[in-house]
Amino acid sequence: DILFWQANDDSQEEDECGIAHGKVFSEFDDEHLQKSSNVIEQIFLKADESFDIIDTLEFVDSLQKSRRYNRYVIQYAFEIFLTHHSLARSNKLKVPEFTDAPSGMDMSTHAMVPPVGEPEEIWMDYWRHDADFVDHHRHWHRVYRARGIPGTEADHLDRQGELFVYMHRQMLARYNAEREAWGLEPVEPWEFTDVDPLGSDAGDEFHNSDRNSGIRPRPAGLKWSMPDIRQFQVWTNNIRRAFRENIIQPNQGAQSALQQIRLGENNDLENPSSSSANWVGHIVEATSGTFYDNYGSLHNSGHGVFGQLGQQSGFSTYMATTAHAVRDHIFFRWHKFIDNLVEEYHQTQKTELGVDSPPVVIEENDIIISTSTHPPDGFSDWNENHWSNNNFSSDLIETTLDLPQRQFEWGKLSHNAFNYHLRIRRRGVTGQELRLTFRIFICPAQHANDRRRWIEMDKFRYILGAMETNSIITRQDVHSSVIRRFPQDAADDLEVPLARTVSGFCECGWPYNLLLPRGKADGEKYLIAVLISDNSIDSLRIRSSCGSLSYCGARDNKYPDRRQMGYPFATPISVNGQEMSVTETISSLDNFTSSAFVIKNTDRRFGDKTHHEPTSHLSDIHTDIVAWRSRSQLSLRISDEFRLSSWDGRFRLLIDGRQIIDTNAFAETGYIRLRLQGRGQGRGVYVITGVTMATRQGQTLNTSGEVYEITFNDGEPSATIPETGILTDPIQMTLIPQSDYFLTFTLQAPGVYLVGNGDTCMWRIANPRGRALDEMNWDVDEVNDQITHTRRNLYVVARILINN
Ligand SMILES: [Cu+2]
Structure with missing residues (x-):
């Protein structure tokens, strides 16, 4: 509760640490940071003294309810406590994740356009x-x-x-x-x-x-x-x-x-x-x-x-x-x-790579990235002092871009599970155990010589036994040192003897679903590079069994790799004193190699529309405009009061087809009516004109098919809308479930406040899960008279779209 507590107080009065109550706390603000330290210290002190988790939680709770401090400061300080204090860790408390599923607003209200035409930042x-x-x-x-x-x-x-x-x-x-x-x-x-x-x-x-x-x-x-x-x-x-x-x-x-x-x-x-x-x-x-x-x-x-x-x-x-x-x-x-x-x-x-190399050889054919957990047949065939087969290539690795899965997302990228199959051979005679550090990177092939384009994928320790001349190593993607690992994947890790569970840092690491870049729809060529360095110098020792070794280190320990972070790409590279490009370095060293593979993406967000230009059929009015751009001018939080939009002009309101559940009532009567409501500037009325309704064209911001002109008061093309709302004249159209519609109109008031009612329909800017506002309690009976049985049937999640 502490992390979600709402003070319902957005006052700009200063709290005891000098940050206004309603203000967002900023860790980037030096003053805020210093002020929060005092609150963090109070919580740590309480925990140290009582060493009782319940006492400590109650203390934080009372501190928050006392309203002596900005709620964001308390929440931040409490997160620091959960992350760092041994009392929180020993009680297995951690910062909760926000795992809510996306609401019905997701794609349509974000008004996403399929990625066609000139690339845009919003993609x-x-x-x-x-x-x-x-x-x-x-x-x-x-x-x-x-x-x-x-x-x-x-x-x-x-x-x-x-x-x-x-x-x-x-x-x-x-x-x-x-x-x-x-x-x-x-x-x-x-x-x-x-x-x-x-x-x-x-x-x-x-x-x-x-x-x-x-x-x-x-x-x-x-x-x-x-x-x-x-x-x-x-x-x-x-x-x-x-x-x-x-x-x-x-x-x-x-x-x-x-x-x-x-x-x-x-x-x-x-x-x-x-x-x-x-x-x-x-x-x-x-x-x-x-x-x-x-x-x-x-x-x-x-x-x-x-x-x-x-x-x-x-x-x-x-x-x-x-x-x-x-x-x-x-x-x-x-x-x-x-x-x-x-x-x-x-x-x-300079980073000198010509020294400290362990006596091992890895070559282009010794790296495979594969969806199979087993190396291909023949990969391990060994003939006295060399590998027998060299005809292997990596699998095509697929990524998928899908609909959002969690709140506030706009899409979700993921990839097929993959594995690295690596083989190494010893250079020189056996007799000594070799402690090795494997470092795996990928890079878009065309940027191989730009050090800063290389992406770290994994880093792990491996021991080649004293009498071994060669070895095959398979490594799963879920064990990557850069990701925040899933606890269930820790058990079969190669390095289990080296790992230990340290809660608190478990939440730290790059997300698994983004481990691979998207790649292109028709495949994109990447390089995978493997560098093997001497672990007795690197000192890659203990790691956390769940948090990311590369990004989070290990709690209470020194960072577990002595090399400069980003090694070997951190600085320009030299080999035996001579500066070299990345590709020259790779070809000159036995312990460093690369190989090509392909990442291919499928975008499932827009069905089959991804690859088609939207036909610019739109625009009942502005025929010169090929697409509408979303603006969140009305996305101000309108949960408990009216807020000024500060916009006028021509707008488009989405009626989300997924919210149209039962249209029997429409079918019976053959017409619908819309109820428009809201508040003009200065709590007055506002004027709306040129209102039309039409079917949305696919997932675009355009409309298609018949355009229905909407009138008021028996045929008037515009209306003055009072705060209590008005109904349109009947519109002879049938709404089809799952089909989206757009209401398009010109708003003549400079600035309008809009708010809706959770039960019925119409203009709604607030949270789509609904929160009826007392002062706005609509006359439900009246609505039911007019639009029979439509309660909850037609539900407008408002995204006002402005043409642009
Ligand atoms: Cu940052």
Whole structure:
């Protein structure tokens, strides 16, 4: 209950930690972070003192009900407690997942258009809004909280700065792979003076949910303020100077222990937490406040600027919170800027691959990616000192893009289960056990020489016995080190003796369903690369049996891989001192190889319409417009009051066919009537004109077939609609269940408030599960008189569409 508690208080009064009650708490806001620390400490203190979980929960509950603190702060602090405190872990408490199924609004109210014609940014929405992906990012920031965890000494976890950079860099690699499959350009870095023409909108289902109150769509076309731009330029220049001079300056007057940090000096594998890569991450994210004077809080503050763009006080956009930031395409542009900045430093470094190689050989024919759990016949045939057969190829791996499965999703990508079959042979004589680290990556084939396009897929330890000359290894996708693993899959993992269950970090990791990029409808060529390194140097030891080793480390442990994160692609590569491209490196090393395979996607979201251009048959009025674009101008939460839409013009309202259950009544009478209701500006009436109704054309935003003109008061083409609502003249048409309709009209009032009634029908903007509002209790009898037996039969989930 604590995490879902609604204060029903959106007041802008300050609470005791100085954040207004109705305000969305932002982990990217340095002030908010510091203020939340006090609440986190109170909860940790209570848990430490009582060591009683019930006491602690009651304490949090009373703290929340006392309303001394902003509810989001309490919820955030409580999540930190669940993630990090041993009392929560030993009681197997964890942050619950939001697993609600999508409501009936999903696709149709999101007004999705099939991906045809020129690629559009919105085609990627299924990926950005994937609930498991959103959770991954949110949970990572709970585990790796900037400003540290009470009871631990440092203000950050082991190698947090480095992991921050690496985890987000991998998100970008995957994002670009996904974009490319749609024909979209790779993500552009944000520049401070840019203006985003698109904005961002998570849709009605998201914004109608009480859970997201306080969060608003990000408007298009807004600029950063000049003071912000100047401030960010100063910070960026100071960071560049630190890279150039190899010195990071702490704040003036920092404790004496904090000297300036010399970059480029501490890159030895014995002490990776003091590596330059880690320090660079710390100052860019601003994990700790120690360097704030010179470098600010570059990454976090950027989130803050986007979070406040065009918002009234008390509201913010997705970017303000780690729980939702990835929904906004601007997140990736911002992170591309951050990543490019860090890359400026990485460019000055080298990763030497000619040394430390274990004496093993793996070649192109020794890697298969396959849907079968067994390697093909002959794969293991061995002839004294070499493999007998080399004619193997990988299977075609299929992905599917389907309808949404969880709340706020726009689609769901998944892939066939697959396995890696690998074979290695020893170079030289037997007699010594070899401890090896396998690292598996994929990359769109055409980008093989762009280090930052390689996607980590797996990393595991393997021991080649002292007398073994060769070995076959099969590894399942569900055991991947990057994913958040399903507990039931831990048991048969190769590494079970090395794993241990540490709750708390189990929720951390890349979602399994997104392990593979989508690929193209007609197949897309990828490379899979395997690098085998020396585990006695890497020290890949203990791992959590469920959380992701690559992204979450292991609780209470050092990060379990001493190599620079992203190894071997973290920096430019050299082999025996000579700089080489990725493909040159692969062909020059025995312990590094690649092989091709194909990913092919089926899009099931639009039935067979995916590959057809929509015929532009639409538009009863605007024949020059080929499609309607959805806008959520009315997606403001309207659960308990009227809200101003601030729009006028021509609109289109969807009548969702799945909500039309029983049309016997229509068939009997042969006509329908619509009831229109709402409130004009200043609680007045509003005027509506040019009203038509027609069948929706497939899943498009167009209409087809007969257009029914709708009149009022015995033939008037327009109507003045009072707050109490009016009915249209009878319309001679029959509604067919499962068939969608559009009501199209011109709204002449500049701004109108709309609200509906849960029981009957008509204009409805609120939550489709229905919440009748007392003050709006319609005269049901009157409605029943007019539209016999239609209660609950016709149900309009309103998505107002505006032409564009
Ligand atoms: Cu992040």
